[in-house]
Amino acid sequence: MLYNAKYLIANVSRCILPSSTVRSTAVSALTRLLFPAPAEVRSTASIFRWWESRRLTFNVIVGATGMVTLAAVNLIALLPPLSVRLGVFWPGIILYGFFANLFYSLGFVTEAAMQRVWHDETPRVGPALFRQGLVFSVGLTLFPIALMSINWAFQVLRWVVR
Numbered sequence: 793m794l795y796n797a798k799y800l801i802a803n804v805s806r807c808i809l810p811s812s813t814v815r816s817t818a819v820s821a822l823t824r825l826l827f828p829a830p831a832e833v834r835s836t837a838s839i840f841r842w843w844e845s846r847r848l849t850f851n852v853i854v855g856a857t858g859m860v861t862l863a864a865v866n867l868i869a870l871l872p873p874l875s876v877r878l879g880v881f882w883p884g885i886i887l888y889g890f891f892a893n894l895f896y897s898l899g900f901v902t903e904a905a906m907q908r909v910w911h912d913e914t915p916r917v918g919p920a921l922f923r924q925g926l927v928f929s930v931g932l933t934l935f936p937i938a939l940m941s942i943n944w945a946f947q948v949l950r951w952v953v954r
Contacts, residue, residue, distance in 0.1 A: 826923050830916035836904045843900040854892055857933040864937045868944050873951040899925055
């Protein structure tokens with residue numbers, strides 16, 4: 793048995809596996825997005841530019857997630873026993889986008905306030921705040937899918953028990 797394991801390991805090391813350039817490019821793009829370099833010059837203006845250079849990416853990701861959520865919630869609503877066609881509540885979507893951007897701006901405010909208090913000793917928190925805020929926003933945007941799924945499951949259970 794040990795011989796077989798040594799033989800397999802030895803052959804794997806000689807094997808030339810094709811490298812996936814598409815996968816490595818996607819991974820490096822995701823790494824650059826989630827682990828960006830902090831603002832080099834530590835001034836309020838440079839911190840502001842750092843945050844604003846990522847706002848469009850944040851909005852595109854959260855907006856695309858919102859479209860997936862709308863599609864999934866509408867699809868779940870069409871399933872029996874609900875079989876309801878939901879509309880799109882535009883004022884709610886606009887308000888959600890406004891508050892997402894307002895809270896995104898708090899990342900800059902937090903980092904700039906830390907810079908004013910601690911000056912050169914300020915930790916480089918921008919990338920961590922961006923990453924955590926993005927993950928939280930995507931999770932919050934996907935949350936209605938879970939709520940609608942639970943509602944649908946209870947409706948199915950109620951329909952079965954009847």
